[in-house]
Amino acid sequence: MARLLIQNLSVAFRAQPVLKGVNLDVGAVEGRGNEILSCIGPAHSGKTTLLRAINRLDEGKPGYVRTGEIRLNDRRIEDWNLARLRRHVGIVFATPLPLPGTIRHNLTYGPRLKGIHARSELAMIAERSLRAAFLWDEVKDRLDTSALRLSGGQQQRLCIARTLAVNPEIIMMDEPCSGLDPISTAQVEAAMRELKDRYTFMLVTNNTKQAARVSDRVAFFLGGELVEIGTPEQVFTRPRDQRTDDYVSGRIG
Numbered sequence: 001m002a003r004l005l006i007q008n009l010s011v012a013f014r015a016q017p018v019l020k021g022v023n024l025d026v027g028a029v030e031g032r033g034n035e036i037l038s039c040i041g042p043a044h045s046g047k048t049t050l051l052r053a054i055n056r057l058d059e060g061k062p063g064y065v066r067t068g069e070i071r072l073n074d075r076r077i078e079d080w081n082l083a084r085l086r087r088h089v090g091i092v093f094a095t096p097l098p099l100p101g102t103i104r105h106n107l108t109y110g111p112r113l114k115g116i117h118a119r120s121e122l123a124m125i126a127e128r129s130l131r132a133a134f135l136w137d138e139v140k141d142r143l144d145t146s147a148l149r150l151s152g153g154q155q156q157r158l159c160i161a162r163t164l165a166v167n168p169e170i171i172m173m174d175e176p177c178s179g180l181d182p183i184s185t186a187q188v189e190a191a192m193r194e195l196k197d198r199y200t201f202m203l204v205t206n207n208t209k210q211a212a213r214v215s216d217r218v219a220f221f222l223g224g225e226l227v228e229i230g231t232p233e234q235v236f237t238r239p240r241d242q243r244t245d246d247y248v249s250g251r252i253g
Contacts, residue, residue: 001034002088002169002200003027004054005071011049011224014063019046019053020224021068027170027200036192036201038211038232041221042252047204050221051172054202055091056082072170087114090163094175096155098147099162103139106147106158110166125165133161134191153184160191164199171195172202177210189214208248212236220244222252 004026011019026037039047058064070077099106107126130136135157177185192201192214205211211218212232219229228244239245246252
């Protein structure tokens with residue numbers, strides 16, 4: 001089980017603060033084991049920037065400055081090989097981004113980069129990943145057709161399966177259901193709950209009902225600050241901070 005430790009993390013773009021002194025402990029800590037942590041808050045509160053900082057996606061951009069420390073399994077993320085870090089901490093974006101090519105190619109691309117080339121093993125990885133993402137029954141007879149021919153919900157679950165194919169420890173999801181219909185959203189949520197036994201999830205969502213449905217803990221961000229973190233019941237029914245109460249009751253956001 002993975003542990004992600006974030007200490008006094010601040011991020012700015014061109015001297016404009018986006019995250020301010022965030023401290024967060026995610027995953028295998030205090031006997032929790034794997035978990036689904038949802039990050040909620042209005043637009044421009046720093047949620048997506050947090051995920052991108054963990055995966056080092058904005059490093060090298062003009063004006064990007066990060067201070068503080070992020071550790072994966074007690075090792076600073078700067079000390080990880082970048083490709084290996086991103087295999088251990090996968091990310092699924094709001095808009096499905098299947099690779100050009102077939103469904104099979106999407107699922108075997110990552111394992112091939114890891115040095116796996118046996119066709120039988122690649123086939124097993126593809127099937128296992130698709131089953132875990134609740135997509136196998138829908139695509140098993142057309143693995144060699146273009147991934148771009150799938151529906152939006154299927155493409156998003158394919159992106160989840162592609163992430164699973166490289167066997168990560170933590171899966172970050174940035175508004176993965178924002179463009180999906182209710183049935184596809186329910187399928188993605190079911191996959192998350194089913195997979196929690198094997199992976200920790202960090203979910204960025206503007207849908208507070210979704211956060212209440214799937215989360216073990218909820219973190220509320222506002223203006224780049226982590227205002228409050230707790231169980232869904234506590235955050236949504238007994239918030240400790242007035243700003244949290246204002247957000248969940250619809251007075252801000």
